[in-house]
Amino acid sequence: MTELDNPMIKDGVLCENHWQLVPKGHPELPGAANIIVPALLALEHQERIAQRNDIAVWLDSDEPPELIADQLPQYCFIAINFPVFSDGRGYSYARTLRQRFQYCGEVRAIGDVLLEQLFYLHRCGFSAFELREDQNIEEALLRFNDFSEAYQSGGDQLQSVLSKRLQQSN
Amino acid sequence: MERVAQFRQQTERYLSGEISEAEFLPLRLQNGLYIQRLAPMLRIAIPYGMLSSTQLHKLADISRDYDKGYAHFTTRQNLQLNWPKLAEVPDILEELASVEMHAIQTSGNCIRNTTTDQFAGVAADELEDPRPYCELIRQWSTFHPEFAYLPRKFKIAVCASETDRAASQVHDIGLHLKHNDRGETGFTVFVGGGLGRTPVIGTRICEFMPRAEILNYLDAILRVYNQLGRRDNKYKARIKILVRALGADAFRDKVQQEFELVRGGEMTVPDSEFQRMAGFFTTPDYESCDAAAVSTAVRRQASDDRAFARWLERNVSTHKTPGYAAVTLSLKPTGIAPGDATEQQMHAAAELADSYSFGELRVSHEQNLILADVRQADLYPLWKQAQAAGMATPNIGTLNDMICCPGGDFCSLANAKSIPIAEAIQRQFDDLDYLYDIGEVDLNISGCMNACGHHHVGHIGILGVDKKGQEFYQVQLGGDSGHEASLGKVLGPSFSQDEVPGVINSLIEVYLARRQGDELFIDTYRRIGIEPFKTRVYSND
Numbered sequence: 223m224t225e226l227d228n229p230m231i232k233d234g235v236l237c238e239n240h241w242q243l244v245p246k247g248h249p250e251l252p253g254a255a256n257i258i259v260p261a262l263l264a265l266e267h268q269e270r271i272a273q274r275n276d277i278a279v280w281l282d283s284d285e286p287p288e289l290i291a292d293q294l295p296q297y298c299f300i301a302i303n304f305p306v307f308s309d310g311r312g313y314s315y316a317r318t319l320r321q322r323f324q325y326c327g328e329v330r331a332i333g334d335v336l337l338e339q340l341f342y343l344h345r346c347g348f349s350a351f352e353l354r355e356d357q358n359i360e361e362a363l364l365r366f367n368d369f370s371e372a373y374q375s376g377g378d379q380l381q382s383v384l385s386k387r388l389q390q391s392n
Numbered sequence: 393m394e395r396v397a398q399f400r401q402q403t404e405r406y407l408s409g410e411i412s413e414a415e416f417l418p419l420r421l422q423n424g425l426y427i428q429r430l431a432p433m434l435r436i437a438i439p440y441g442m443l444s445s446t447q448l449h450k451l452a453d454i455s456r457d458y459d460k461g462y463a464h465f466t467t468r469q470n471l472q473l474n475w476p477k478l479a480e481v482p483d484i485l486e487e488l489a490s491v492e493m494h495a496i497q498t499s500g501n502c503i504r505n506t507t508t509d510q511f512a513g514v515a516a517d518e519l520e521d522p523r524p525y526c527e528l529i530r531q532w533s534t535f536h537p538e539f540a541y542l543p544r545k546f547k548i549a550v551c552a553s554e555t556d557r558a559a560s561q562v563h564d565i566g567l568h569l570k571h572n573d574r575g576e577t578g579f580t581v582f583v584g585g586g587l588g589r590t591p592v593i594g595t596r597i598c599e600f601m602p603r604a605e606i607l608n609y610l611d612a613i614l615r616v617y618n619q620l621g622r623r624d625n626k627y628k629a630r631i632k633i634l635v636r637a638l639g640a641d642a643f644r645d646k647v648q649q650e651f652e653l654v655r656g657g658e659m660t661v662p663d664s665e666f667q668r669m670a671g672f673f674t675t676p677d678y679e680s681c682d683a684a685a686v687s688t689a690v691r692r693q694a695s696d697d698r699a700f701a702r703w704l705e706r707n708v709s710t711h712k713t714p715g716y717a718a719v720t721l722s723l724k725p726t727g728i729a730p731g732d733a734t735e736q737q738m739h740a741a742a743e744l745a746d747s748y749s750f751g752e753l754r755v756s757h758e759q760n761l762i763l764a765d766v767r768q769a770d771l772y773p774l775w776k777q778a779q780a781a782g783m784a785t786p787n788i789g790t791l792n793d794m795i796c797c798p799g800g801d802f803c804s805l806a807n808a809k810s811i812p813i814a815e816a817i818q819r820q821f822d823d824l825d826y827l828y829d830i831g832e833v834d835l836n837i838s839g840c841m842n843a844c845g846h847h848h849v850g851h852i853g854i855l856g857v858d859k860k861g862q863e864f865y866q867v868q869l870g871g872d873s874g875h876e877a878s879l880g881k882v883l884g885p886s887f888s889q890d891e892v893p894g895v896i897n898s899l900i901e902v903y904l905a906r907r908q909g910d911e912l913f914i915d916t917y918r919r920i921g922i923e924p925f926k927t928r929v930y931s932n933d
Contacts, residue, residue, distance in 0.1 A: 372537075384661070
């Protein structure tokens with residue numbers, strides 16, 4: 223097992239997670255540094271957040287990115303929560319962030335994030351992953367390579383078979 | 393093969409307890425594995441129903457080595473094994489992979505097998521062969537990273553002719569191939585059709601989507617559904633409920649908004665790619681022949697042999713190439729679960745395909761097997777061999793060519809048995825002359841309201857219901873899955889199992905008494921309405 227405290231995966235490597243999640247319904251914006259605040263709280267305190275550079279935001283599965291579209295650059299990163307792994311809305315939210323809002327910063331998966339989901343999450347544009355505690359995080363690194371080809375274009379580097387073929391024929 | 397390795401590793405982790413039941417569920421479902429009433433069930437994908445003889449031989453071997461020597465062809469052109477062992481499933485998947493087959497996305501809340509017309513490529517009435525488009529959609533939907541955890545399952549059907557033989561308007565998305573006035577190819581897009589508890593005919597949301605943009609448009613529809621489809625109640629999670637809740641116009645607007653973002657993007661398909669796809673579906677090496685002479689010879693054989701004549705009339709369809717025909721091998725003999733085939737029958741069908749149809753077969757959504765490219769000169773010997781294999785029952789399109797789900801004998805969802813009902817009706821109508829006189833009737837049977845037997849769109853639909861622990865059957869009339877798609881109306885209070893064949897007989901008698909000219913059952917029903925049928929059936933009490 224890894225020796226890291228609170229390990230996570232970021233840009234394909236294991237690292238320590240130094241960020242604290244602020245739960246939904248928290249009454250105030252905490253003063254502590256490196257906090258991930260829920261979207262509604264973030265919206266309430268937009269002006270204070272604009273003056274700080276140690277705040278990230280998290281969207282729950284019923285909170286589409288449109289909600290915070292105007293303030294994206296203010297956050298250190300955007301986290302998307304999976305309340306249960308089978309709730310697939312977050313995949314479309316990540317695609318929307320990358321595609322519609324051209325967001326280039328970190329998009330982090332949090333919540334019920336399992337080994338089996340990593341390949342697809344990464345393809346949809348997630349770049350950081352806080353796995354559920356019981357998941358074997360070292361094995362997780364292997365899961366990004368489950369498949370070597372893809373038929374679809376995605377938010378990652380894997381090129382679709384179609385676009386490869388067209389490139390070759392040009 | 394990467395997928396087989398992945399699932400083997402997942403199954404091992406599940407069997408060792410590392411993956412929980414709940415977490416294994418979507419993994420096994422996406423590999424086609426259900427846990428059923430008596431055993432696991434594995435559903436094998438047959439993309440748009442196309443099979444090579446090599447593949448069918450392999451399926452026969454698999455059903456012998458890993459199951460009880462038979463398998464079940466489904467209404468979505470797939471194949472189900474009803475008794476595999478969980479620990480052996482990775483081995484089965486490996487065997488399948490050796491003939492380029494798999495069970496990926498045949499179950500679970502993802503995009504399922506894309507289905508089409510069983511006569512694709514040979515039907516005289518089609519605008520274009522729909523299969524290259526099905527293949528394109530198959531590729532796009534396979535391992536689509538964004539849509540593996542949808543609110544609910546998602547089914548797409550493509551049709552390319554006036555007669556909709558793919559029941560496309562009762563699919564989550566139905567695509568009707570069209571040519572515009574400049575001769576370009578595109579699709580009319582229907583969304584939100586479906587059967588199940590809330591049967592709905594699809595809503596047309598786009599009149600003409602050029603083929604180059606079709607994948608982008610599908611992405612847009614799925615993205616709207618993935619974000620807004622209900623996830624709190626699985627019975628309200630299909631896209632049809634979302635389309636209804638938002639209203640067709642609002643739904644269309646949302647799709648349009650997403651579409652504008654991806655229009656012309658990386659998944660736009662250039663003409664060269666369509667040409668490449670079409671290259672996989674070349675016409676076989678047809679022989680030219682004196683079609684008139686062949687047809688005279690076949691007519692002579694038919695006048696000498698009444699049984700052959702019956703089979704010709706019911707099981708042989710026209711072909712766009714002179715001198716050729718499409719043959720339907722019936723998987724509906726009386727007393728066998730509709731759609732079931734034994735290991736021996738699968739081998740026999742594969743051999744017939746090699747001898748007479750360029751080594752290729754199709755599965756129809758009516759659960760039969762098709763040999764699509766048969767020389768008319770070969771019909772007679774083919775018929776003899778099909779007869780010997782028990783696949784020449786001359787009942788295609790008749791009341792006895794029913795669609796039927798596995799029902800309470802196999803399925804843990806069912807309220808009632810469906811196969812014994814099918815058999816009792818087939819026995820009621822065992823006189824072939826009477827059966828032919830009745831003509832074309834779609835009779836569909838589902839063992840519960842999940843409607844796997846498509847009862848809503850049967851001209852006569854039968855639905856198994858549970859009344860205080862007893863199995864009863866509700867009868868519906870007037871459904872249709874074709875171009876003029878419609879949903880059946882309930883006749884009245886339900887019946888016991890024993891009563892059903894008699895009820896069907898009464899309905900048929902009303903039709904025979906009231907039909908005008910060569911009106912089909914559905915036409916008479918549309919003309920006279922449900923009342924005469926109701927009166928007759930319930931006055932018998």
